[in-house]
Amino acid sequence: MTRHTTRRILTQGKIKSEASLSMDDIDKRLGSYHDPKACILDNECGVDSLSSRNGVPLRANAPLRTSPHAQDCYRVRHFSRDVLHLSSTSLWIVPIKYQCSPRCFSHFIWDLFAKPRVSKLHGITAQHSCLFRCLDFVHRAHVLHPLESLTFSRTGFVDSTSARIVFRNPGAQDPLQLIYTNPARPATKGIDVALLTEDSDYTGTIELTGLNPGTRYVYNISGGLAGSFTTSAESLKKFTVISTSCQKPFYPYSPLSHSLAIPGLSHLARYVESAPPEFILFLGDFIYSDLPTQIEPLTTKYYRQLYRQIYASPSWTRTLRDLPWIHIFDDHEFINDYHPGIAGGEDIYTSAMSPFEDYQGAANPPRSDSDRRKKYTQFRRGDASFFVLDTRTYRATPPAKADGGSGRRSMLGTEQLQELLVWITNEKGWKVIVSGVPMTRNWSEGSDEMDSWAGYLEERQVIFEALWRVGGGVIISGDRHEHATVKFSPPHPHPASHTIIEFSTSPLSFFYQPFLREYVSHDETIFNLPQGASKFGQLTFDSSDEKTWIVGFELVVDGEKVWHYNHSWKRM
Known part of the structure; x- marks a missing residue:
């Protein structure tokens, strides 16, 4: 039987691209590679004719994966061996195992390469889209949000008689004043704030003392900043x-x-x-x-800038x-x-610690010493x-x-x-x-x-x-x-x-x-x-029972409560 069609010869070792070859021509071309495992691919049959020379279908004995290769070339890998090598001029199949449904494997090839120009255009578009998204994710905030003029205030450590307030106001020309009051009692108190400077990135931390336990306070800082906080109760059992x-x-x-x-x-x-x-x-x-x-x-x-971006x-x-x-x-x-021994560790620590102290550390609980x-x-x-x-x-x-x-x-x-x-x-x-x-x-x-x-x-x-x-x-x-x-x-x-x-x-x-x-x-x-x-967790400390205290834990994942656990502690 002689059939003429556009074919690619697929052999173990030879890479050729041929056209209008008869089956006899193919037999001659195979030469010493005329092996029962050598494969031919007939494009006239829609690539479904992937088979061995003796007609036994081939099967991949493990999932295949593709990876980009040089010069517009792709390889399909089977573990550590190349089983399929594709480029604009050649197609190479190193035979794998017998006993296969060829349709699955051939459709995989067909879907990727039946329309090479369209696929290449899609690939280029996908690559550019991926590159754009990566650049956008990495650089958008850094380029668009330097936030030199950011203003904000927040609450730091609070106990039963004191509270710490962190704020930023780079536009203040005069020393600021913080006014705070208990809404239940109209009397107000004020604290003058030293002029904010570039040395602290125009941040400041104020400690309010002499407060009443279990009391809600509201505050206003000249320049338009406002907020509230509640002091801790004097005796907490839960x-x-x-x-x-x-x-x-x-x-x-x-x-x-x-x-x-x-x-x-x-x-x-x-x-x-x-x-x-x-x-x-x-x-x-x-x-x-x-x-x-x-x-x-x-x-x-x-x-x-990283701290400003978070607070903005x-x-x-x-x-x-x-x-x-x-x-x-x-x-x-x-x-x-x-760690301090890392290359450039001391310089990194010095550069990072000043912003941490300005935005975070100064509002933490007081240290044990100076x-x-x-x-x-x-x-x-x-x-x-x-x-x-x-x-x-x-x-x-x-x-x-x-x-x-x-x-x-x-x-x-x-x-x-x-x-x-x-x-x-x-x-x-x-x-x-x-x-x-x-x-x-x-x-x-x-x-x-x-x-x-x-x-x-x-x-x-x-x-x-x-x-x-x-x-x-x-x-x-x-x-x-x-x-x-x-x-x-x-x-x-x-x-x-x-x-x-x-x-x-x-x-x-x-x-x-x-x-x-x-x-x-x-x-x-x-x-x-x-x-x-x-993910975040809420811990509940309950010491209302004199003999057995309980720590309850609730896990919240993507906004949903997913797990709860109680750990009991027998008092000594």
Whole structure:
């Protein structure tokens, strides 16, 4: 039988492009490659004639994937072997396995290449669209929103008799005045504010003292800024705290979205509207200096712009700005996996810390002494005592992964660790440790394992043993873009009631990793959930029962309540 048509010879080893060949011509051309596995592709038959020379259909024994190759050429890979090589002048099939329905594979080829000009146009259009979207995601906010003239105010740390207010007003020509009052009592008080300067990026923090417990106050700052706050009750037996970390504006990306929108803030705003928490703990990565890419040198000017962009987000509501916020930093306030030993570490720290202090740190709870380099702090609320760690400033260089985290290295530094141990021993009631990175090792055995407490296991053990001796404790952490509730049960002879429990929750608004995850159960996992681009947790501390105190935890994912857990603590 002789059939003439436009064909491409497909052999194992030879690459040819031919036209108007008879079957006899093909047999001659095959020569030494006349192998039962050698394939021919007949375009006249709509590519459905993909088969071996002896008529046995071929089957791929695993899914195929395409990847771009040089010179307008594509390869389909089967594991490590090329099985299909396509270009404008040649087609090459290295035969795979027998026993196939050829239609599936041939339709795959046909869909991609039956109309090469149209497909190429579509490909170019798709490539340009993808490039535009990437550039838009990375650069739009930076180009369109430098926000030199931004004005805002927000509430920082509040207790029963004092409150801290952060504000920015670059247009003020004269010293400002803050006036505050209790609406139930018309008398007002005023505080003069020093002239704001470029040295602080025109920000200021005011501390109001001598306030009444459990009282709502409103304030006005000359220049048009206004807000309110509520002082803490004097004796609290039940209160709530929200914890989260990690946010990136304009994520998930949509070309129609505002480039400063933060969807997680919108979820949080709706959640707190009806029942405001006592305060919000934001555990770091409030800004991202280097994701998705670092677009400017790491200067103070660059860090300031990142803070302004966050505070200019349309996702903020007045309710969120009026709630008390406590902020700590993690690595992305500096650069990914920051520690002092990193290349240029001291310069990076200096450039980043001034903006952090102006926008965040000055409104945090008062420090234990006048050392301004100390960013860790402690405070009480009801029957709970909180120690907010600084896990970046003093940490030793992380170990090599092969060390497995063993060795006498410190994340906290000698002085901070000693203050923490004294606090654990002396404080009464709940001991709540706030850490930017998780204490659990369960997120481990991956590329960044040693950046967490998994790289400082001996120091972690010292902290755990101190907590087990006094009845256990609560750890609140973020960083990993997942949620996990984990228990650290005490060894003998401590009773089981001395368990340490950790609630680690993030991100408020950024990516999560449903695939290629790194989770190994070194510690006892109560619950783990990676899914969700927005996650925060609400903790309820209830000490109304004299014998059994309860910490309740509610996990909110993408605006929905998805999990609740109660941890009871028998009082010593």
